[in-house]
Amino acid sequence: GKVRAPTHIISTISDDRGEEPCYAGVPMSSIVERGYGVGDVISLLWFKRSLPRYCTHFIEICIMLCADHGPCVSGAHNTIVTARAGKDLVSSLVSGLLTIGPRFGGAIDDAARYFKDAHDRGLTPYEFVEGMKKKGIRVPGIGHRIKRGDNRDKRVELLQRFARTHFPSVKYMEYAVQVETYTLSKANNLVLNVDGAIGSLFLDLLAGSGMFSKQEIDEIVEIGYLNGLFVLARSIGLIGHTFDQKRLKQPLYRHPWEDVLYTK
Numbered sequence: 001g002k003v004r005a006p007t008h009i010i011s012t013i014s015d016d017r018g019e020e021p022c023y024a025g026v027p028m029s030s031i032v033e034r035g036y037g038v039g040d041v042i043s044l045l046w047f048k049r050s051l052p053r054y055c056t057h058f059i060e061i062c063i064m065l066c067a068d069h070g071p072c073v074s075g076a077h078n079t080i081v082t083a084r085a086g087k088d089l090v091s092s093l094v095s096g097l098l099t100i101g102p103r104f105g106g107a108i109d110d111a112a113r114y115f116k117d118a119h120d121r122g123l124t125p126y127e128f129v130e131g132m133k134k135k136g137i138r139v140p141g142i143g144h145r146i147k148r149g150d151n152r153d154k155r156v157e158l159l160q161r162f163a164r165t166h167f168p169s170v171k172y173m174e175y176a177v178q179v180e181t182y183t184l185s186k187a188n189n190l191v192l193n194v195d196g197a198i199g200s201l202f203l204d205l206l207a208g209s210g211m212f213s214k215q216e217i218d219e220i221v222e223i224g225y226l227n228g229l230f231v232l233a234r235s236i237g238l239i240g241h242t243f244d245q246k247r248l249k250q251p252l253y254r255h256p257w258e259d260v261l262y263t264k
């Protein structure tokens with residue numbers, strides 16, 4: 001019989017051996033003819049299935065809302081400094097992307113992990129938040145440098161409004177809101193932030209859409225797919241900041257001495 005030589009790579013998401021590339025078995029022409037958007041492409045390449053329209057619309061809203069947040073945030077700042085140092089597009093982009101992590105934009109996966117665990121174990125917000133405090137862990141998805149209880153993040157409101165209208169269930173998001181009510185009673189900056197809103201709502205999408213088994217949901221949360229949404233989205237803004245600096249012919253950045261506390 002035929003002897004199959006062992007392969008060096010296994011790949012399951014795309015195939016370019018035929019007449020046209022396929023994403024999760026869907027040919028490129030179908031993607032175009034069916035009017036698919038970037039949310040559908042993400043569904044195929046990340047989740048290996050076509051998701052209902054409200055899910056792909058939600059993914060697209062996340063991408064649009066996280067595309068940029070002005071020049072002062074960590075990622076944009078790094079990108080601007082790098083572009084002004086005369087570096088190329090890719091260097092400027094990755095220098096911004098490298099700031100994405102547990103404090104900035106990369107708290108979505110941990111927010112999903114901790115909110116899911118606390119909700120599924122039936123912890124009250126008090127038990128959850130105080131338990132985290134005892135362990136010395138900041139609650140991922142809670143807190144913001146400029147947003148406050150009396151100056152909420154519009155992006156969070158928009159995501160919540162969309163989900164309340166279109167999702168079959170928003171139990172994880174409602175749990176995150178209860179956590180926020182408790183944290184806001186402790187300090188005015190401890191709002192549910194955009195990472196926490198996306199993390200909790202994506203749990204609702206996974207659990208409520210009927211498109212994923214419990215085992216698949218656990219795997220998605222464990223592997224950590226969701227920071228990818230912020231990375232992908234913010235790349236759009238970081239590329240924009242690179243072009244902006246080049247267009248403006250900005251000189252090499254040097255931080256002013258007056259803004260540094262020199263001390264022994």
Ligand code: Q5B
Nearest residue numbers: 069073103104105107138139140141142143144145193195
């Ligand atoms: N405290 C975000 O901190 C920030 C606490 C907390 C319990 C918390 C902080 C945090 C979790 C990570 C997270 C995503 C670092 C944020 C984003 C995208 C962005 C960014 C943009 C965009 C802000 C003051 C007191 C201290 C702390 C306590 C703070 N957070 N306690 N759980 N989560 N959050 N990141 O304001 O007693 O005085 O020691 O790590 O979800 O990144 O727009 O800028 O689109 O670009 O610097 O929106 O919340 O507060 O460090 O001075 O803390 O609050 O322990 O208590 P801040 P700090 P104490 S969205």
